[in-house]
Amino acid sequence: MSCMYPRAMRSRPLAADRPLAQQVRMRLAEGMAAGEWKPGEALPSESELASAFGVAIGTIRKAVDGLVAQQAVVRRQGKGTFVAAHDPRRLMFHFFHVVGRDGTKAYPEVTTLDFRRDRAGPADAAALGIAPLDRVFRIRNVLTLGDRRAILDDIALPAALFPGLTEKIFLARENTIYHLYQSRYGINVLRTDERLRATQASREEARQLGIAEGAALLEIRRVAFTFRDRAVELRLSRVDSEHFEYHNTLGKGEPL
Template sequence: MTPTKQHTSPSFRPLYEQIKVLLTQSLIAGEWHPGEAIPSEHELAARFKVSQGTVRKAIDELAAENILIRRQGKGTFVATHNEEGIKLRFLRLTAADGQKELLENQMVDFSKTKAQGDIARMLDLKAGTSVIEAKRLLTFSGRPMILDHIIIPAGPFKGITATKIQEKNGSMYSMYETEFKIRMIRAEERLKAVAADEEVSRLLGIPLHSPLLSIERVSYTYGDVPMEWRLGLCITDTHHYMNELE
């Protein structure tokens, strides 16, 4: 395979990894949108002048990373946060009894500010870059359970408003994808135990210094570009953090 000027990749990569890079570049360029089918393995093999087995291995890796989804008898599709199975993929707080709950959100604060310090570093922004900062309460079946603090770069999310966040009622990632054509494909999290301060105890309706689970997250879009910092402060007396390890 001879990479084009638009699609280059290091020659030392295994061939299927080169195809994986080219497919990812097509996703970044918007050739195939979330929810849409990509070309068949046969078509992609002809396009890149490689075997179908090489294409299949590249697609297998992208499917394992939840970037693509295989559907038996229908083809391979770009994953979307609007699908029932994954639209709340990054929300890990689960009722201890396993019951499904009605999730709603209530806006607490929304403002435009400047990225500084650790936030600028984690979002790979220059200090002083405009960012959007939002705080909201997530309620599970009517009970406030999470205080969500979110910071995103203002440029890629031009036109976002508190009303849009409120109307989406839960999945910010679905809104990012639908309204701004930005899909989060992975996230890094740091968890620790903290105590509720005065503001948090008031908003969550819990005693001062109550124990909380702090989940700090940076979410990334295609090309491993960080696009969101988030801090969730979670009540866990009737819930726990659920994760599946492979």
């Protein structure tokens, strides 16, 4: 006698034809994007999710595996599964690849030089996936690593994603800018796209970084994305290449 093969959710209308686990993963991702579970909060337990979605617990586990691989959630044995929060290690992985040439790996200290409201130019709009003339916030920061000015950052944020943001709120943030994105706006950066090139310091750049005009600068143009590949930040970084470098490891996974 053959076994029943109960296909849960078989009556779901929009269920595409993707594997169940992927469908579950997308539904969970949407929930996080919509703020149903905020960064740091716990998702329902796997058995709860299994009965809620009407699938086997193994399918839930596979779905969550995908979210873990994306670093969208973190599992803690005996406690639960939590929406990823920006602990320092996560920051290091996703955002901060600049290290001292001598091997130093300090966390940067940020000083904000300027904060203003503006409208997007054509290049900003293309990078951020918004319309030209849409509102943006522009921020200029200097990042210090170990008592030395290392990086000059120009950041552009689509104002639509950061309702009510003001210079006061921005400057009053407790931790990093990513904590702000996350805690106040529930925005979690999942992917970044970076383009690097070499330039030479302009007079103004040299002054603000405390280096010589014409010194070698490493320029990084980065776009950060959240759920649904929505761009949340455009950042132009200029790194003092005399004392710092960009470090990148490809092909991770556990050893062997």
